[in-house]
Amino acid sequence: MEALLTNPLILIVIIVVLFLMSALRIYREYERATVFLLGRFWKVKGPGLIIVIPVIQQAVRVDLRTVVLDIPAQEIITRDNVSASVSAVLYYRVMDAERAVIQVEDYHAATTELAQTTLRSVLGKHDLDDLLAQRDKLNADIQEILDAATEAWGIKVTNVEIKHVEIAESMVRAIAKQAEAERERRAKVIHAEGELQAAEKLVQTAAQMEEHPGALQLRYLQTLTEVATENNSTTLFPIPIDLVKPFYDLMGKPPPQEEG
Numbered sequence: 329m330e331a332l333l334t335n336p337l338i339l340i341v342i343i344v345v346l347f348l349m350s351a352l353r354i355y356r357e358y359e360r361a362t363v364f365l366l367g368r369f370w371k372v373k374g375p376g377l378i379i380v381i382p383v384i385q386q387a388v389r390v391d392l393r394t395v396v397l398d399i400p401a402q403e404i405i406t407r408d409n410v411s412a413s414v415s416a417v418l419y420y421r422v423m424d425a426e427r428a429v430i431q432v433e434d435y436h437a438a439t440t441e442l443a444q445t446t447l448r449s450v451l452g453k454h455d456l457d458d459l460l461a462q463r464d465k466l467n468a469d470i471q472e473i474l475d476a477a478t479e480a481w482g483i484k485v486t487n488v489e490i491k492h493v494e495i496a497e498s499m500v501r502a503i504a505k506q507a508e509a510e511r512e513r514r515a516k517v518i519h520a521e522g523e524l525q526a527a528e529k530l531v532q533t534a535a536q537m538e539e540h541p542g543a544l545q546l547r548y549l550q551t552l553t554e555v556a557t558e559n560n561s562t563t564l565f566p567i568p569i570d571l572v573k574p575f576y577d578l579m580g581k582p583p584p585q586e587e588g
Contacts, residue, residue, distance in 0.1 A: 360425040361387040372425050379411050390425040395485065397440060401494070402448050410456040413494040418443050418474070424482030431482045439478055443488075446473050456495070463490050
């Protein structure tokens, strides 16, 4: 063994092998190496087999895949002074490995903190009704703000989704009462509109019968027929003078006068 170590050629071969073992790096398709030469940025390498000279060069591995970031529940106060707990999920990926390493110390931690503060800031500017009914718009607003803020870090925020909104039990009951009251209001409005339409139709019908007295007589006779068919008991109906007047005219007699 000592003879092998004292042999210069074998020693050189061992040194070369150790150098190659420490210098050769393999990066997957979704990975990049941000390489620094004597502390200064040199280039971004990968994927595949690359050589990083020990001591002289340093490489920082960067993953370019989309990262799913779970934003923990944040306590917010909406614009209408309602306390709520909101959680969300954020999707982002590194678009520029150089800026992701140089411009920010830890891009993942920075994106996490920024997402939490932005979530509280944006949702605090809206009412609870907007938070419950306009999630798509709020998701787009948060995503736009985060994407603009992380662009300098080489980060692309692709999507933000509000997962869960939790409010106090008392507020849930209040919202339920409000919804019930709203349904009752709509039912009353619909009923009133129906009554108005019915009244308008009756006015139109009365106007037409006034122009055509014969129609009133026909309607009266039709009503008598319906009552006689449906009711077997004796029913007394007053007969309008106008209905029997044509018969008196045929007989040449004046119709009887109503007692005053």
